[in-house]
Amino acid sequence: MSRSDDRQAKAAHIRHLLSTESETIHENTGHMNSERYRAIEGFDYDALRDEARAIKEDAIARLPELIEQVKASVEENGGTVYVADDAADANRYVEDVMADRDAETLVKSKSMTTEELDLNDHLGEAGYDVFETDLGEFVIQVAEEAPSHIVGPGLHKSSEEIADLFNAHFDPDEDLATAQDLTRFARDYLGERIREADVGMTGANFVVAESGTIALVTNEGNARKCAVTPDTHVAVAGVEKILPTVADLQPFSQIIAKAATGQDVPQYFSLLTPPVDSPTLDFDEPDVPITEQSGGGAEGDGDGDSGGSDARDFHLVLVDNGRFAMREDDELRETLYCIRCGACANSCSNFQHVGGHAFGGETYTGGIATGWEAGVHGLDSAGEFNDLCTGCTRCVDACPVNIDIPWINTVVRDRLNRDEAPSEFDFLVEGLTPDEEPGGLDPQKRLFGNVDTLAKLGSATAPVSNWIARTRPARLLVERVAGVDPRRDLPAFRRDTLRKWAADRDTATPTDAGREVVLYPDLYTNYVQVERGKAAVRVLEALGCAVRVPDIPASGRAPLSQGMVSTARERAEAVSEALTPHLDAGRDVVVVEPSDAALFRREYERLLSDEEFDRIAGNSYEILEYVYGLLENGADADALAAGEGQSVSYHSHCQQRTMDLAVYTEAVLSDREFDVRTSDQECCGMAGSFGYKSQYYELSVSVGAELADQFADAERVVASGTSCMEQLDDLLGPTRHPVELLDPAAE
Amino acid sequence: MATSLTRFEDALVDHDCDVTRTSVAEFDGALADAVREPAVGVALDDQDLSLPAAVETDPTPAQLQAAASGVTPVAFAVADHGTVAIPSTATAVEPVSLYPDRHVAVVREEQLVPDTDAAFDELGPTLARERDSVIMATGPSATGDMGALVQGVHGPSEVHVVVVESEVTQS
Numbered sequence: 022m023s024r025s026d027d028r029q030a031k032a033a034h035i036r037h038l039l040s041t042e043s044e045t046i047h048e049n050t051g052h053m054n055s056e057r058y059r060a061i062e063g064f065d066y067d068a069l070r071d072e073a074r075a076i077k078e079d080a081i082a083r084l085p086e087l088i089e090q091v092k093a094s095v096e097e098n099g100g101t102v103y104v105a106d107d108a109a110d111a112n113r114y115v116e117d118v119m120a121d122r123d124a125e126t127l128v129k130s131k132s133m134t135t136e137e138l139d140l141n142d143h144l145g146e147a148g149y150d151v152f153e154t155d156l157g158e159f160v161i162q163v164a165e166e167a168p169s170h171i172v173g174p175g176l177h178k179s180s181e182e183i184a185d186l187f188n189a190h191f192d193p194d195e196d197l198a199t200a201q202d203l204t205r206f207a208r209d210y211l212g213e214r215i216r217e218a219d220v221g222m223t224g225a226n227f228v229v230a231e232s233g234t235i236a237l238v239t240n241e242g243n244a245r246k247c248a249v250t251p252d253t254h255v256a257v258a259g260v261e262k263i264l265p266t267v268a269d270l271q272p273f274s275q276i277i278a279k280a281a282t283g284q285d286v287p288q289y290f291s292l293l294t295p296p297v298d299s300p301t302l303d304f305d306e307p308d309v310p311i312t313e314q315s316g317g318g319a320e321g322d323g324d325g326d327s328g329g330s331d332a333r334d335f336h337l338v339l340v341d342n343g344r345f346a347m348r349e350d351d352e353l354r355e356t357l358y359c360i361r362c363g364a365c366a367n368s369c370s371n372f373q374h375v376g377g378h379a380f381g382g383e384t385y386t387g388g389i390a391t392g393w394e395a396g397v398h399g400l401d402s403a404g405e406f407n408d409l410c411t412g413c414t415r416c417v418d419a420c421p422v423n424i425d426i427p428w429i430n431t432v433v434r435d436r437l438n439r440d441e442a443p444s445e446f447d448f449l450v451e452g453l454t455p456d457e458e459p460g461g462l463d464p465q466k467r468l469f470g471n472v473d474t475l476a477k478l479g480s481a482t483a484p485v486s487n488w489i490a491r492t493r494p495a496r497l498l499v500e501r502v503a504g505v506d507p508r509r510d511l512p513a514f515r516r517d518t519l520r521k522w523a524a525d526r527d528t529a530t531p532t533d534a535g536r537e538v539v540l541y542p543d544l545y546t547n548y549v550q551v552e553r554g555k556a557a558v559r560v561l562e563a564l565g566c567a568v569r570v571p572d573i574p575a576s577g578r579a580p581l582s583q584g585m586v587s588t589a590r591e592r593a594e595a596v597s598e599a600l601t602p603h604l605d606a607g608r609d610v611v612v613v614e615p616s617d618a619a620l621f622r623r624e625y626e627r628l629l630s631d632e633e634f635d636r637i638a639g640n641s642y643e644i645l646e647y648v649y650g651l652l653e654n655g656a657d658a659d660a661l662a663a664g665e666g667q668s669v670s671y672h673s674h675c676q677q678r679t680m681d682l683a684v685y686t687e688a689v690l691s692d693r694e695f696d697v698r699t700s701d702q703e704c705c706g707m708a709g710s711f712g713y714k715s716q717y718y719e720l721s722v723s724v725g726a727e728l729a730d731q732f733a734d735a736e737r738v739v740a741s742g743t744s745c746m747e748q749l750d751d752l753l754g755p756t757r758h759p760v761e762l763l764d765p766a767a768e
Numbered sequence: 769m770a771t772s773l774t775r776f777e778d779a780l781v782d783h784d785c786d787v788t789r790t791s792v793a794e795f796d797g798a799l800a801d802a803v804r805e806p807a808v809g810v811a812l813d814d815q816d817l818s819l820p821a822a823v824e825t826d827p828t829p830a831q832l833q834a835a836a837s838g839v840t841p842v843a844f845a846v847a848d849h850g851t852v853a854i855p856s857t858a859t860a861v862e863p864v865s866l867y868p869d870r871h872v873a874v875v876r877e878e879q880l881v882p883d884t885d886a887a888f889d890e891l892g893p894t895l896a897r898e899r900d901s902v903i904m905a906t907g908p909s910a911t912g913d914m915g916a917l918v919q920g921v922h923g924p925s926e927v928h929v930v931v932v933e934s935e936v937t938q939s
Contacts, residue, residue, distance in 0.1 A: 049912075097899075098899050154922065156913035157913035176913075179915060180915030180916065183915070199916075200915035200916040201914075201918055204911060204914050204921055207921075208922060211922070215922075216829075229895070229896075232895045232896045232899060234901070240909065240921070241909050241913075241921040241922050242866060242909040242921055242922035242923025245866050245923065246867075246923075249862055249863060250863075267892050267895045267896045268888060268892055270891075271884060271885070274884065274888075274904070285849060288905065288909055288910055289903055289905055290903070291901075291903045291904075292901060292902050292904070293901045294895055294899045297856040297862070298857055298858050299856045299857065299858070299863060299901075302832070304829045306829065307830035307833075308829075308830055309828060310828050311827060311828065311832065312826060
């Protein structure tokens with residue numbers, strides 16, 4: 022398939038999901054997302070996640086030694102540990118256990134790892150009956166679909182859809198309708214399966230090396246029943262689930278349910294050290310007291326040492342399947358810290374609108390899925406959905422173990438770029454684009470990754486370039502070659518750039534200026550959103566700063582967002598070099614575009630030396646953050662325009678919120694007597710190039726429409742990011758940057 | 769500041785549990801009010817407290833399956849979250865607390881620990897040294913997988929905690 026056909030197929034798939042699963046997914050993920058915010062309010066989430074992160078780092082570093090310890094502990098307890106190299110190895114082992122125990126049926130509680138192994142299919146083909154007992158997994162099993170979310174595998178289905186499914190599949194005496202009916206039916210049906218089952222299987226959220234304990238985090242009680250009812254218990258877990266000690270469980274016990282569903286604690290935090298002392302339950306001998314049954318443990322060991330009923334058989338299957346290679350991979354290793362709570366999916370605007378059937382690979386879904394899929398199934402599976410991560414970083418705040426999920430997505434995108442086969446259009450773009458990337462790169466990524474070059478060319482030849490770009494032949498060409506959606510207005514490049522305006526002004530640098538400021542002429546402020554740049558300069562001057570707008574190259578945000586890491590690094594180094602004399606002279610760097618402010622303070626850590634990064638990060642400020650600081654330090658607020666009670670609806674930029682910078686804009690605007698209302702949407706859906714891409718245009722608009730709805734009755738809308746402004750311009754009409762409201766020269 | 773006991777009671781209510789505060793003297797009546805028959809149970813191993821004859825303490829699978837209530841002791845309880853710690857024992861505390869629709873947990877006030885930190889002080893030796901198993905259970909079983917939140921899935925739909933106040937604080 023050509024790239025253009027690929028894009029059309031992807032657009033059609035997304036369009037289908039937007040009209041089918043989107044509504045239910047949005048309701049469910051949105052609910053879990055707001056519940057997470059509620060659960061962590063007034064709770065020291067950050068301290069706990071630092072603690073959880075440190076435990077995971079240590080455990081993965083010591084993994085080989087911990088595996089040996091788990092083996093020793095479980096064997097001491099009377100169980101067996103098997104370390105499976107890959108899916109086939111794990112499946113073969115479980116099949117052997119089934120055969121050895123003369124088993125016919127197996128009941129399972131929820132386990133994403135067994136989804137990764139395709140264990141159900143394997144056992145089914147071998148003639149065994151396998152029943153999923155988690156209600157979400159049960160729905161998916163009956164529907165013969167794939168999970169759409171790590172925590173809620175069936176959360177794309179409404180009660181009505183599940184009722185239709187069950188009524189058709191099971192033909193109950195009375196039709197099922199409500200969630201209550203469906204739950205009762207599933208409980209009865211699966212209860213019988215559990216009572217009959219020969220083997221019970223669980224996953225494990227954590228495995229404790231020192232004791233051989235497995236921890237299961239559940240709400241329904243099915244994992245308890247699967248583990249305790251049959252005499253054979255098989256637990257399947259990735260090797261990364263091991264923690265050194267029981268004490269290490271504590272922060273996770275506090276954080277996992279909050280991150281996942283916004284519950285303070287789960288209904289059941291099961292700490293099982295199998296084989297457990299509980300008697301097995303043989304419902305084939307209904308009238309023999311359970312403490313006297315063959316599996317009974319009453320006269321077992323009452324001595325309380327490494328106990329467990331003698332009749333119980335326990336197998337822990339630890340799965341490698343690519344994880345040891347991930348552990349050796351400096352960029353993917355972090356993925357192994359993931360506790361699979363789904364917070365990255367819930368906090369993701371794109372995920373909320375399409376769910377895991379688009380935003381997911383063979384097994385895993387959501388932002389972190391890119392790392393898992395690349396590690397366990399390979400780059401191709403990750404490549405199916407990796408572009409749906411826009412790098413908005415909202416998941417970074419949500420992740421309970423501080424994984425830099427956007428960075429993993431960027432790195433995998435970079436690897437995918439390098440794997441691409443050369444394209445028929447390479448000749449068109451290769452000569453024009455001064456990047457560091459290989460020849461096969463997707464022209465769409467190359468176009469957006471080199472938008473700085475386009476902006477320079479476009480500006481030099483504006484307005485003619487804008488007219489040409491808008492002509493039908495030009496739009497058709499960029500649509501066909503680069504997949505730029507024709508429904509989106511292209512940005513108009515300005516010939517009178519911010520730098521030209523600043524250079525032509527004859528304001529002398531005041532000799533008594535309080536601070537010397539470099540206003541960074543970011544790509545968008547310099548060439549497109551020039552008015553917000555002028556406003557920023559005038560606001561800073563009104564507060565006593567001497568402002569210069571020097572020639573500093575593009576930040577590297579554009580190539581980074583396309584996974585062009587080498588190009589981004591080269592740009593970062595050029596920015597660092599150009600800023601050095603200014604930093605040497607003690608000047609502060611002020612940035613209008615929040616995605617660039619975030620780059621200087623966050624992603625440059627990945628692209629520059631520690632010394633260069635610390636210097637830039639430590640001396641750069643987002644514009645309203647800087648204004649706030651000036652006012653706090655005694656600058657005269659009355660020098661700025663005042664709101665006189667005017668209502669303003671504000672959408673802060675996603676990356677700005679992750680860096681906790683949105684509060685400064687709100688504070689300054691309130692201080693200047695604007696009545697500010699802030700949106701609670703995670704991201705506007707535009708996200709740089711994302712909303713221009715033809716395959717994602719409809720998703721972008723779907724996300725943006727939600728924001729537009731929040732602002733439907735707004736008198737005046739302001740937004741910090743260029744992308745947010747473009748999205749809101751398209752949906753609501755002209756949008757300004759907050760600094761323009763404060764401009765003393767404003768009318 | 770609220771005592772551990774009142775915090776425990778509040779947390780139980782927050783997590784949709786029923787709670788009765790009672791004394792050794794009034795325990796039998798309080799328990800009878802909490803239990804729905806047919807009932808199964810596990811003997812309390814407490815010299816002052818015992819279960820009535822109506823509660824079958826050595827149940828068969830059929831009785832377990834038919835029971836409306838399961839009465840058990842607990843290993844300890846956590847005040848902050850309204851959590852009861854259910855041990856895996858040869859006397860079948862785990863299945864008796866799990867299969868019937870209503871779990872009646874008997875908790876001595878002395879068994880309360882204030883918070884998760886203290887819970888892990890209990891769990892460390894229990895799991896690591898004794899190699900025992902414990903379910904930290906908070907509220908009835910629940911699911912949102914069928915749409916709206918429903919209580920009572922594979923585990924109990926009702927949890928009733930009978931807390932026996934310590935004699936010392938009463939006097």
